Amino acid sequence: MQAFSLKNQVALITGASKGIGFSIAEFFAEAGAKVVISSRDQPTLDQLAQELRDKGYEATGIACHVGKMDQLAHLVSETIAQYGQIDILVNNAATNPTFGPIHDTTLDAFDKIMNVNLKAPFELMRLCMPHLQKSTNASVINISSVGGISPEPGLGIYSVSKAALISMTKAFAKEWGDFNIRVNAICPGLIKTKFSEALWSNDKILQHTLRQLPIKRIGTPEEIGATALYLASPGASYTTGAVITADGGLTI
Structure with missing residues (x-):
């Protein structure tokens, strides 16, 4: 067994036009997977997919706004039309339109956060299930956050x-073991991405965070990509329901 080979497998990755999502796509493609990268902007996806193909990888970009449930079905059907299978699903797309006290979060912001960060992964998992069941190495990876373990200041909802x-990752893992579908979560800490720029570009917040870390630096998207490769690979064939932190030791 090639423990970390994804040869002949198809991986669907949301929020994959930059940062953690694109890093995961690169790791998977290098391991032999055919990758479908998704985000809202098709021209950007086309450019990134071409960059991957120029490196000799197999990649396609399919635009989808994960907060719009009808677009999720289209994403899955287009992936099947292109490659005929789905072996790996990575729910990475996320949003956070508000920063500040939890009680200042509007209902509109609450709904947007829950739609993108929770409802979309739920629906994509349901839509992908018939295809995952046919795979010999079916894997779902949900990108959570250390905030899911201990709430982060200013990021309440x-x-x-x-x-x-x-919690949803664990619930699916318990039930989907019968179908030989593994479901795991990664909880990144402070990673240097555009999504988290409001945190690492603020020197006061950055220094406060670094003081709490055994590994006193910000993480990189590549470090999350490598963690995802493990969970997607045959090397993790006995791992399901796991919540893996990649946070420099923040949650110790």
């Missing part, structure tokens, strides 16, 4: 959504 995603 975002943290709540990520805690719910962890």
